[in-house]
Amino acid sequence: LVPLLVLWVRCQPGEIIGGWEATPHSRPYMAYLEIQDGVSTSLCGGFLVSENFVLTAAHCNGNKIIVVLGVHDITKQEQSQQVIPVRCQYPHQDYDKKSHNNDIMLLELERKARLNGYVGLIPLPVAHQRMHPGTVCSIAGWGWTSAHNNLSSDTLREADVEVMQDAACPRNPGGIYRNYNPSTMMCVGDPEKGKSSFKGDSGGPLVCQQTAQGIVSWGSKVGTPPAVYTRVSTFIPWIRKTMRMLQP
Incomplete structure (x- = not known):
């Protein structure tokens, strides 16, 4: 059982297994999270669900989180990027570290994201909707x-x-x-x-x-x-x- 979070102190971030490079900015809702927890820095993903909220996993918490939107290459300062600190972290009140049950967290951004061709929202599903196996x-x-x-x-x-x-x-x-x-x-x-x-x-x-x-x-x-x-x-x-x- 391993949370899918990687610590920079141990290794450089790699990528999805068995995947390919995404077309730059084809997923404008993607958020890159830089998480500081004491002396260690880690990374997570997240996604923009409103102008001032990013949804992510509850185990992606830390003392301080910076959200980067409109990013494709994390080593470059792309013109498209918006770097916004997190004002407040709201993990689900019943999140269980051991079982990873209720592993969900809302991040309130310090300011609203500017929605454009590089930064956009992704719709959420209808409550209790289920995807059929094979989807x-x-x-x-x-x-x-x-x-x-x-x-x-x-x-x-x-x-x-x-x-x-x-x-x-x-x-x-x-x-x-x-x-x-x-x-x-x-x-x-x-x-x-x-x-x-x-x-x-x-x-x-x-x-x-x-x-x-x-x-x-x-x-x-x-x-x-x-x-x-x-x-x-x-x-x-x-x-x-x-x-x-x-x-x-």
Whole structure:
């Protein structure tokens, strides 16, 4: 069981396993998160759901988070980039560090993002909507590409992955999916195809039919699919309520 978060002190960020480089700025909702927690710095993904809120995983928390929007290559200062500090972090009140249940967090930005051709929103699903097994979705991130090296691509990578039946993440005692909860999690990625999110991709969206259906949460230590995603549709009431409460 490993949260898909990568520490810079250990390695350079790599990329999605079995993926390819995304067309620059083809995913204007993607957010790159630089997280400082004491002396360590880590990275996560996230996605813009309103002008002043980014949705990500609750385990992507830290003392200080900087959000970079409109980014493709993290090593360059692209004209398209908007760098916005996070004013406040709102992890789900029932997030469980051990089981990764309710692994979802809203980040309130210090100022509104400017929506343009490089920075945009992604729609959220209808509450409690479920994707049929076999639905092909896509993932994107700046995380590792392999469990065996720390070769990094500084550009956004993407891959297509398949929604699996819940039974593909079996809750065997002692097994890696023992904490899988079908009401709050999604089992995604065909083991035969080998494509998956991995360390550093945490918090990024699972995009199905142009909506953010999942959030990269956790998976196996070696990055073999299926990986587990937070089921966004379960949390729509919480997301709406939290955002409404914080709107000026």
